[in-house]
Amino acid sequence: MTTTASTATATAPAADARALGLAHYAARGVLEHVLARHGVTFQQQVALRTAVTADAPQTPDELVTQVRSSLKADPADIRATLDELLARQLLVADGAHLRATDAGRELLAVVATETAPITARVWGGIPAEDLAAAGRVLALVTERADAEPAVLTV
Numbered sequence: 001m002t003t004t005a006s007t008a009t010a011t012a013p014a015a016d017a018r019a020l021g022l023a024h025y026a027a028r029g030v031l032e033h034v035l036a037r038h039g040v041t042f043q044q045q046v047a048l049r050t051a052v053t054a055d056a057p058q059t060p061d062e063l064v065t066q067v068r069s070s071l072k073a074d075p076a077d078i079r080a081t082l083d084e085l086l087a088r089q090l091l092v093a094d095g096a097h098l099r100a101t102d103a104g105r106e107l108l109a110v111v112a113t114e115t116a117p118i119t120a121r122v123w124g125g126i127p128a129e130d131l132a133a134a135g136r137v138l139a140l141v142t143e144r145a146d147a148e149p150a151v152l153t154v
Contacts, residue, residue, distance in 0.1 A: 020141065
């Protein structure tokens with residue numbers, strides 16, 4: 001079977017940090033292009049998605065912790081992002097918690113609809129076994145990288 005995905009896999013160098021970074025920024029660039037049409041940043045989208053997918057409304061501190069876990073961003077920057085989402089009425093304060101508004105949920109739905117055909121083109125045709133192997137490797141790299149800050153010295 002000769003497909004673009006299998007040909008690229010057969011001739012590609014082994015995965016490393018550079019390859020991972022290039023793939024991340026290529027995919028993120030596509031997403032940011034779509035987000036820009038809606039006046040939303042990548043960090044705003046991550047924070048909003050975190051609020052939308054939470055099992056229950058989160059406090060600002062809980063959202064900061066979750067977004068920081070994903071993005072490794074500065075907590076002050078994440079708080080500023082939450083303030084931006086509140087100002088745009090994509091999030092709303094509900095007592096001590098923040099929850100996504102209908103407008104926030106609709107924005108994520110529109111972005112998902114707009115990115116779906118792109119995602120299909122990017123990921124389509126990659127054999128399931130390759131995706132499973134990549135998933136295992138990426139999970140391990142994430143786990144190891146997440147453990148590193150505890151042992152790093154400044």
